[in-house]
Amino acid sequence: MLAGCTALVLAVTGSARSAPRSAPDRQVLPANDGWAASGTGTTGGAAADPAHVYTVGTWDQFKAALTDGGTAPRIIRVEGTIDADGPSCASFTAPGYDFATYLKTYDPAVWGRGRNLDGEPDDSPEGLRRASQAEQEKYVKAFVPANTTIVGIGKDAGFKGASLQIEHADNVIVRNLSFESPLDCFPQWDPTDTADGNWNSQYDSVDLYGGTHVWMDHDTFTDGDHPDSSLPYYYGRIYEQHDGEMDIVKGSDYVTASWNVFENHDKTILVGNSDSDSTAATDRGHLKVTFHHNLFSNLVERAPRVRFGQVDSYDNHFVAGDGYGYSYGIGKESRLVAEHNAFTLPDGAQDGTILKKWNDSPLTADDNDVNGVPTDLIAVHNAQAPGEILRSGAGWTPALRTKADPPQAVPGIVDHRAGAGHLC
Numbered sequence: 001m002l003a004g005c006t007a008l009v010l011a012v013t014g015s016a017r018s019a020p021r022s023a024p025d026r027q028v029l030p031a032n033d034g035w036a037a038s039g040t041g042t043t044g045g046a047a048a049d050p051a052h053v054y055t056v057g058t059w060d061q062f063k064a065a066l067t068d069g070g071t072a073p074r075i076i077r078v079e080g081t082i083d084a085d086g087p088s089c090a091s092f093t094a095p096g097y098d099f100a101t102y103l104k105t106y107d108p109a110v111w112g113r114g115r116n117l118d119g120e121p122d123d124s125p126e127g128l129r130r131a132s133q134a135e136q137e138k139y140v141k142a143f144v145p146a147n148t149t150i151v152g153i154g155k156d157a158g159f160k161g162a163s164l165q166i167e168h169a170d171n172v173i174v175r176n177l178s179f180e181s182p183l184d185c186f187p188q189w190d191p192t193d194t195a196d197g198n199w200n201s202q203y204d205s206v207d208l209y210g211g212t213h214v215w216m217d218h219d220t221f222t223d224g225d226h227p228d229s230s231l232p233y234y235y236g237r238i239y240e241q242h243d244g245e246m247d248i249v250k251g252s253d254y255v256t257a258s259w260n261v262f263e264n265h266d267k268t269i270l271v272g273n274s275d276s277d278s279t280a281a282t283d284r285g286h287l288k289v290t291f292h293h294n295l296f297s298n299l300v301e302r303a304p305r306v307r308f309g310q311v312d313s314y315d316n317h318f319v320a321g322d323g324y325g326y327s328y329g330i331g332k333e334s335r336l337v338a339e340h341n342a343f344t345l346p347d348g349a350q351d352g353t354i355l356k357k358w359n360d361s362p363l364t365a366d367d368n369d370v371n372g373v374p375t376d377l378i379a380v381h382n383a384q385a386p387g388e389i390l391r392s393g394a395g396w397t398p399a400l401r402t403k404a405d406p407p408q409a410v411p412g413i414v415d416h417r418a419g420a421g422h423l424c
Contacts (some may be wrong), residue, residue, distance in 0.1 A: 034256030034290025044149035044173030085161035089185035166211035180224030261419035272307030305329030352384030
């Protein structure tokens with residue numbers, strides 16, 4: 001059973017008989033369902049022949065299914081939880097790398113806080129850290145080709161420690177999967193990141209890098225067994241081993257993220273990753289993304305943070321927890337429309353913090369509820385942060401939407417139907 005909905009005929013690992021076209025692994029994005037429905041729409045691997053339908057249960061089998069068959073459409077059915085963490089961090093460690101030596105060498109009391117590590121040679125502690133990280137990267141990243149559907153079988157399918165790369169690939173569907181965030185074994189210390197420095201890590205659970213026509217549906221993203229609260233501190237800063245849950249960058253376009261759960265994470269989603277001129281040249285006119293009927297729970301920030309993107313976010317439920325920073329980050333040349341969303345904030349959290357101004361980019365934010373009360377998000381932000389005034393009016397009206405639910409109904413609908421294991 002797939003989420004208790006449609007019976008599927010499974011085969012042993014490798015090619016499987018084609019499932020009925022009505023089964024979830026053959027489903028395509030419905031018409032008008034967000035930006036991914038634009039133009040050619042998003043069909044993933046629905047046209048796969050029986051020789052290119054795979055059922056996999058290990059990381060090696062999954063990677064093999066991604067590369068088998070060249071450019072032919074493919075369906076990959078994931079059974080159970082696939083562990084992509086690797087044997088251990090020690091298995092990726094470059095000869096000669098020693099973390100204690102790294103800490104001693106780049107201690108701010110010795111190295112300073114305003115001097116970066118970019119010029120460190122390959123045989124330095126930083127060079128050996130880079131080499132170690134490169135080994136882990138080769139293992140945890142999996143590159144998804146065009147015309148692919150990846151779907152979880154049952155209620156417990158997913159990945160632990162995987163980083164799916166949708167890089168310059170068109171027409172991809174990823175559904176009914178749980179993603180436990182990758183844990184970077186070798187974060188880099190950056191003395192120039194804020195006045196105090198920061199540890200920065202690699203590996204998003206899903207990374208769209210020039211990906212187009214992508215449908216992410218009924219997936220769950222979480223830090224799982226390794227929340228930030230479990231991570232140590234060095235140099236007075238958290239040893240951050242997580243990056244994002246899903247980033248949409250480098251000219252990615254026509255993306256719909258629907259009925260997902262994003263939970264228990266810090267820096268969650270980027271739409272556009274830089275303000276630089278080179279990034280602007282790539283991203284202007286792109287990064288068209290729809291978020292609808294997603295649950296954003298116990299997150300700190302970036303749900304999402306937007307640069308350049310033309311983003312439609314409606315009928316989502318945001319549940320804030322301890323350490324809440326903001327939900328929507330308003331970045332350079334962004335054009336966000338945020339409507340019909342519900343926000344549940346704890347006592348003491350200000351509704352003006354839902355929006356965070358990074359740049360003077362107007363947005364539309366109509367018909368949103370905060371703790372059950374209709375709230376003008378722009379007005380309360382401007383009242384509570386008078387030095388960071390936001391302007392109203394994104395300059396466009398979304399046309400690609402399924403039926404919009406009223407914000408007062410959103411928590412009851414989304415909380416019970418979003419995430420892996422609820423796909424019908």
